Amino acid sequence: MTMETYYAPGELPETPEPKQRQDAWRTTRVVGGALPRIDAYERVSGTAVYPSDVQLPGMLHAAVLRCPHAHARVTRLDVARAEAMPGVLAVVHDGSPGADIPWHYDDEGKAKSRLFDPHCRHEGEEVAAVAAETPQQAWDAVRAIEVDYEVLPAVADAEDALAAGAAEVREGGNRIEGETYERGDVAAGFAAADAVVEMRFSTATELHTPLEPHGCLVRWDGGKLTVWESSQGVYGAQGEIAAVLRLPLSSVRVVGHYVGGGFGSKLSTGKWSVIAALLARRSGRPVRLFLTREETLLVAGNRPGNVMRLKAGATRDGRLTALDFEGIGSGGAYSPDGTGILDWLIRDLYTCPNVRSRTTSAYIHAGDERPMRAPGHPQGAWALEQTIDALAKRLDLDPIELRRRNVPTVSQARGGRPYTSTGLRRCLDEGAEAFGWTEARRSAEATQAAGGPVVRGVGMGAALWIAGAGGPPSTAIVKYFADGSVNLNMGASDIGTGTKTVMAMIVSEELGVPLERIQIEHADTATTQFATPSGGSKTVPSDGPAVRAAALDCVEQLLAMGAEELKLPAGELELRDGALVARGDPAKKIAVASIPAFRRRRVVVGVGYRGPNPQETATCPFAAQFCEVEIDRRTGEVRLLRFLGAHDSGRVMSRLTYDNQVYGGIVMGIGLGMTERRVLDRKQTGKMCNLSWHDYKIPTAMDVPAEMVSLPIEMPVPEANTIGAKGLGEPVTIPTAAAIANAVFHAVGIHPVDSPVNPTSLVEKLAAAGARAERSA
Numbered sequence: 001m002t003m004e005t006y007y008a009p010g011e012l013p014e015t016p017e018p019k020q021r022q023d024a025w026r027t028t029r030v031v032g033g034a035l036p037r038i039d040a041y042e043r044v045s046g047t048a049v050y051p052s053d054v055q056l057p058g059m060l061h062a063a064v065l066r067c068p069h070a071h072a073r074v075t076r077l078d079v080a081r082a083e084a085m086p087g088v089l090a091v092v093h094d095g096s097p098g099a100d101i102p103w104h105y106d107d108e109g110k111a112k113s114r115l116f117d118p119h120c121r122h123e124g125e126e127v128a129a130v131a132a133e134t135p136q137q138a139w140d141a142v143r144a145i146e147v148d149y150e151v152l153p154a155v156a157d158a159e160d161a162l163a164a165g166a167a168e169v170r171e172g173g174n175r176i177e178g179e180t181y182e183r184g185d186v187a188a189g190f191a192a193a194d195a196v197v198e199m200r201f202s203t204a205t206e207l208h209t210p211l212e213p214h215g216c217l218v219r220w221d222g223g224k225l226t227v228w229e230s231s232q233g234v235y236g237a238q239g240e241i242a243a244v245l246r247l248p249l250s251s252v253r254v255v256g257h258y259v260g261g262g263f264g265s266k267l268s269t270g271k272w273s274v275i276a277a278l279l280a281r282r283s284g285r286p287v288r289l290f291l292t293r294e295e296t297l298l299v300a301g302n303r304p305g306n307v308m309r310l311k312a313g314a315t316r317d318g319r320l321t322a323l324d325f326e327g328i329g330s331g332g333a334y335s336p337d338g339t340g341i342l343d344w345l346i347r348d349l350y351t352c353p354n355v356r357s358r359t360t361s362a363y364i365h366a367g368d369e370r371p372m373r374a375p376g377h378p379q380g381a382w383a384l385e386q387t388i389d390a391l392a393k394r395l396d397l398d399p400i401e402l403r404r405r406n407v408p409t410v411s412q413a414r415g416g417r418p419y420t421s422t423g424l425r426r427c428l429d430e431g432a433e434a435f436g437w438t439e440a441r442r443s444a445e446a447t448q449a450a451g452g453p454v455v456r457g458v459g460m461g462a463a464l465w466i467a468g469a470g471g472p473p474s475t476a477i478v479k480y481f482a483d484g485s486v487n488l489n490m491g492a493s494d495i496g497t498g499t500k501t502v503m504a505m506i507v508s509e510e511l512g513v514p515l516e517r518i519q520i521e522h523a524d525t526a527t528t529q530f531a532t533p534s535g536g537s538k539t540v541p542s543d544g545p546a547v548r549a550a551a552l553d554c555v556e557q558l559l560a561m562g563a564e565e566l567k568l569p570a571g572e573l574e575l576r577d578g579a580l581v582a583r584g585d586p587a588k589k590i591a592v593a594s595i596p597a598f599r600r601r602r603v604v605v606g607v608g609y610r611g612p613n614p615q616e617t618a619t620c621p622f623a624a625q626f627c628e629v630e631i632d633r634r635t636g637e638v639r640l641l642r643f644l645g646a647h648d649s650g651r652v653m654s655r656l657t658y659d660n661q662v663y664g665g666i667v668m669g670i671g672l673g674m675t676e677r678r679v680l681d682r683k684q685t686g687k688m689c690n691l692s693w694h695d696y697k698i699p700t701a702m703d704v705p706a707e708m709v710s711l712p713i714e715m716p717v718p719e720a721n722t723i724g725a726k727g728l729g730e731p732v733t734i735p736t737a738a739a740i741a742n743a744v745f746h747a748v749g750i751h752p753v754d755s756p757v758n759p760t761s762l763v764e765k766l767a768a769a770g771a772r773a774e775r776s777a
């Protein structure tokens with residue numbers, strides 16, 4: 001699955017236009033409410049069965065031998081001793097029958113490597129795998145595999161990889177030309193500017209660290225394979241596994257009822273599923289293969305670090321005249337996507353007639369990127385939003401005012417298509433108001449003027465997200481039983497965002513059935529309807545309208561039955577509190593449960609499809625986030641005091657899961673801004689230096705501000721889809737790190753251009769700035 005497939009669903013085949021009525025909601029009774037998640041008990045009690053919890057009789061445990069070097073060639077591999085170890089039932093490697101499977105493809109469809117490629121291009125690359133009765137026996141056997149490596153020179157950094165004489169990752173060179181984008185006349189734009197700033201930025205590589213590691217449990221029944229996979233999309237995983245194993249889709253069933261976090265890294269499956277399938281076939285037993293934490297850090301994907309240069313010009317009255325951007329990054333040893341959609345905000349967040357952007361990716365000897373919550377965007381925001389604040393300072397404008405003067409109404413990067421809704425101005429204004437921006441800035445400046453070591457700063461960042469419109473295809477089935485309960489059947493995964501709860505609320509809205517009487521069957525390719533993977537912040541706007549249409553199909557059938565009973569045209573009836581009532585004469589009614597035809601049939605089955613998106617408009621979520629920091633100038637320590645996220649994601653579907661997304665996105669953004677950094681041994685071995693959760697820091701409760709506020713800017717957008725919602729999960733993490741950086745700039749006058757902002761880096765920058773000030777004094 002490529003990055004485009006989840007943010008450009010327009011490329012997918014259209015489903016049939018739904019025959020159900022398509023008027024969008026005006027008011028809602030259930031949707032938008034603050035209802036607990038329908039699976040809250042299962043989640044907090046530990047009784048929810050995640051794929052990593054599934055156990056089968058006779059199940060074996062797998063372990064993988066991985067290359068310990070950043071770049072090496074396997075010169076000798078002998079598995080005889082491992083095969084003879086107690087409890088070992090299968091060992092597979094490149095020489096095993098059926099294991100010579102091509103892997104990683106280029107644009108022309110040529111394989112770049114193999115499942116077990118003796119030429120290992122990154123630390124952690126798969127060399128062989130074992131299945132044994134116990135995990136301990138499997139790991140003992142992995143250690144008993146005899147393997148010799150010829151260690152080769154490695155390159156661990158995108159800029160190094162582009163330099164002359166760099167170690168080659170791929171034949172044909174490490175450079176991957178990215179996209180060049182240009183509109184207007186950038187030189188003329190800078191000539192017309194009253195102020196121009198140019199800065200260099202970098203963001204560190206962030207690693208995927210979902211609570212449930214990546215992996216699966218597999219079982220063969222004859223020629224048919226069942227995979228319990230921790231996945232964001234069972235149909236996507238099914239397609240990938242079937243293609244690799246050359247099986248028809250009907251021979252591969254993927255089930256993924258719960259998923260302990262994915263954030264983009266579980267949009268696709270990985271080698272683990274195929275290795276487990278091979279081991280299971282060889283041993284004739286079910287095989288469980290979940291990665292260890294260290295393995296996920298090496299092979300389960302990352303948000304590429306980027307080096308960026310941005311030059312921006314504006315007139316005295318705060319109109320942007322030109323933006324000129326350059327970005328470099330690496331997607332690892334096989335993925336060309338080191339700079340995927342990195343520049344989208346530069347192109348589209350603010351009105352600017354003259355924009356130029358160039359991105360270049362490079363192969364390096366490290367694990368591949370995988371999409372991570374708004375790919376490219378938080379990095380682009382890191383550069384753009386700090387540049388905007390630098391410009392505001394230069395123009396002596398309030399940072400919010402400068403942004404307000406450049407709010408777009410059309411998507412300039414999509415040829416000027418109007419947005420179905422643009423909540424950016426309201427996010428800026430209402431967010432600033434709720435945050436107390438003006439007073440907070442003033443009181444922070446008072447701490448700075450006081451001259452003490454501890455000062456405060458207030459900053460903000462804005463964002464949009466390229467996707468979040470959703471679209472077809474999606475199908476859902478609602479079974480409405482005569483006892484007034486419901487079964488909802490849909491393919492989508494609930495990746496922790498509360499999808500199931502939102503969908504149940506949609507059914508409840510239309511059928512009047514309470515949530516506790518709705519059962520959901522989902523995320524199983526054998527038994528549920530088709531859905532694209534949950535990603536791109538598009539699950540609710542893609543599948544929500546399909547679920548609503550399925551519920552409305554049930555309503556239509558009930559109305560037809562009631563009309564017959566009441567001898568009234570169906571159009572004069574409506575469903576209200578479990579009864580069909582004549583609009584003009586409420587005395588004429590019949591309880592749904594007592595409609596004879598319904599009682600005889602026991603169930604009505606409604607089918608709903610997601611209709612097409614409008615073609616002349618663009619639909620994107622918008623955001624602004626605000627934060628206040630306290631900095632100790634002696635130590636460089638930055639404390640986050642409070643955060644506010646103001647988000648336009650269309651209709652608020654479920655207030656509690658909405659707020660969960662906002663808080664979670666901010667926490668993840670704090671990771672990018674302040675704690676997370678993959679450290680590769682750039683000068684020597686190329687290996688990862690902080691290969692553990694102890695040394696690779698994700699934010700903990702101690703790093704999160706005590707005050708976090710979610711401020712929905714609710715603007716239902718009926719033009720976009722029949723539920724009026726846009727995506728939320730990704731925009732919530734885009735402006736966070738940039739907002740922190742701008743608050744740091746406000747506090748101490750230094751742009752922390754390199755992420756993460758930590759005491760070491762900040763104290764060095766403060767010392768350098770102090771020395772400069774002394775020299776010039």
Ligand code: MOS
Pocket residue numbers: 006232262263264265267371372373374375534535536537
């Ligand atoms: Mo997201 S990075 O589309 O799961």
